[in-house]
Amino acid sequence: MNWPTAAGSDSRPDPDSEYWDERQETRPPGERRDEIIEKIGEQVRYAYDNSEFYREFYSDVDVDPRNITSFEEFEQLPILSSDDIKQEQKEHPPFGRFLCIDEEDIARIYGTSGTTGRPKVFGIGQDDWDRIGEWHAQILWSVGLRPDDRVIITSPFIQYLGSWGALAGVDHLGCTTFPFGAGMEGQTEQAVEWIADLQPDALYGTPSYALYLGETAEERGHDPAEDFDFKVMFFSGEPGASVPSTRRQIETMFDCEVVDQGSMAEMTPWMSNSGCRHLENGMHVWNDIVYTELLDPDTEESLEYGAEGVPTYTHLERTSQPMIRYWSGDITTWERHDETDCECGRTYPTLPKGIYGRADDMLVIRGKNIFPSQIEDQLHALDDYGDEFRIVVEREGALDSLQLVVEVADDAETGPDEFHDLVRQEIKSEVGVTPDVTVVKQGELDRTQFKADRVKDKRELAIDV
Ligand code: 8LE
Known part of the structure; x- marks a missing residue:
């Protein structure tokens, strides 16, 4: 197998096609698992060979990190936590020894956007960034975006990977991007007028910002449904788009489709959890892009479909700063693809209620x-x-x-x-x-x-x- 896959393909499907890659998205889950475990094997070996952190972290494990061939072996690797990242980056600033490429080969630096404590730092190589753009484009295709769409991004262009990750996907898909941003004094009032003038087909932001935008539009005499005329709004960053009554309020206020997305900045391509244009609520888990386990909050054991637990993520093709078995601290439930009432035909598991909170919230x-x-x-x-x-x-x-x-x-x-x-x-x-x-x-x-x-x-x- 070619690992990682070559980045940089510009090919796109026919606009009428439901799928970006029908074989990948609709194949039997068992077939997908075979590919996933191969990719996990390559990813873990790569991290072990190229990162002193992972060599130390796996020094006591009973399996050979250079030769993981089954999920049972993989599940014996220790869980990586946010504190592990912070500690490692404190001891080995700024990137920590997760970084598997030379610092000079980092193309982009992002970070966490919280205001307290030491921020986490993410260094991303150009190949990884190109692959992120392609994956996000593929997932946004399932959301219903097409190259002739105009998309406004209304979240802050700061260290936050939400805005930049959305931009990478929309750009790769070939849409007209309108990276408007948010967060400046008076910017929401300006957003209302720009949107009314430019008539974007889609908006990306946080759900709470969408409500604020809609409220501001109404105060300024606009009807967001009539005057904005969005086809779809896609969100990440917080619960909301899968909180049923919030979702309904946004759908009604803007008279458009609402799609929930998002895992975590560390796990970019963070769109690997994403609703599609057919899904009533929640998100599909594109686990051949980022492998996702649901683990028991107390025992860290793997959970069956139907259970409630903590999504724990593993990059499958990340060469710069791979995260392996990264504990999100979020809470959700999941179900098998054929238990989900979704017409899209994709065979991924689904988080029917989205991510409804963090364990510590x-x-x-x-x-x-x-x-x-x-x-x-x-x-x-x-x-x-x-x-x-x-x-x-x-x-x-x-x-x-x-x-x-x-x-x-x-x-x-x-x-x-x-x-x-x-x-x-x-x-x-x-x-x-x-x-x-x-x-x-x-x-x-x-x-x-x-x-x-x-x-x-x-x-x-x-x-x-
Ligand atoms: C419920 C995914 C991204 C880039 O938008 C983001 O917010 O990443 P960040 O800043 O690392 O924050 C990650 C946390 O935001 C998650 O652990 C989760 O608690 C929350 N979050 C992100 N997307 C969603 C979400 N919570 N639904 C979502 N769709």
Whole structure:
């Protein structure tokens, strides 16, 4: 087998074709697994031969990292965590000894975009970047994009790999790209006018930004459905596009298809989790592009279809900074392709509810496990919801309290008291804990131009909301 595959092909299918590569996308899963394990073998051997980090990391394993031939052997390799990356990059700055190419051969440097702690650094070689563009183009084809489409990218062009990864795919597919960005003062108002003038066919961003954009458009007298006329919006970065009521709200507000995508920046090509134009909700797992396991959060054992666990990712053709068995810390469930009600005919597993949270975002309040995305789902389903909320968790004596600050819509038909009681009741029936609810006017809470940050857990942090 040729490993890695040659990058740089410009060939594209016929625009009427459903598939970029029909054989690859629709083959029997068993056949695909044979290819995946071969690629895993090559990837692990390559990392072992070229990275001092992996040689050290695998020094105690009972299998030969230069000759992995089965999934059973592969599953004996240790799990790599985000802390391992941070520690390694601290000790061997800036890239860590994951880097398997010479520093001078790095074509692009990206990083994590968080504001606290040492950022993680990603060095990507040109071949890897070219392959990322091709894979993203292939996946965007399944989303319904075609070369004659015009696509606006409305997430920040910072170190964030979401924007750049989307751009790489859209460029490779041959669309007209409009890398607009986000995050500057006044940029959302400008985005509204640019979109109304230029009429892009598709938009990429975060779901919370889409709602903010739609709200801003309405404030400026536009109807986003009529005046923008998007065919499809594709999202990554946070839950939302697979939170049923949020998804419906975006679909209705913009009258277009919504597609959820995204794994993690480390795992770029991060579009390897992606909905397609036929999927009702959730994402297919393109596991011959990035191999994905679902592991038990406690035992790290591999889980069957139907179970809930942590997606753990392995690059299959990465020469610059490969990640092998990388623990995402996210929570999801998965199912076999033929259990999914999707007409597309692809034979990948599916995450029917998307990624609904990070294990460390899960709030445990009075013994109940609560994901912020569950609360989001309930609120978006209320007609008079004003589109933004905050969660505050506090310890009062021995008991934890769940406090919600919720906006009521300007044109609400219910009064604030009635809305308050409705929110209390709906949330209690969903999560089993009665929240203290504060109702505020629409627009009172800050909107995000990037990823929403809606939770303050004051049990751990003594900070003001
Ligand atoms: C639910 C995938 C990308 C580049 O958009 C991104 O956000 O990468 P990043 O900044 O490394 O953040 C990764 C984390 O964002 C994931 O671990 C997960 O918690 C969250 N995330 C990304 N996409 C989704 C998501 N959560 N649904 C998604 N579609």
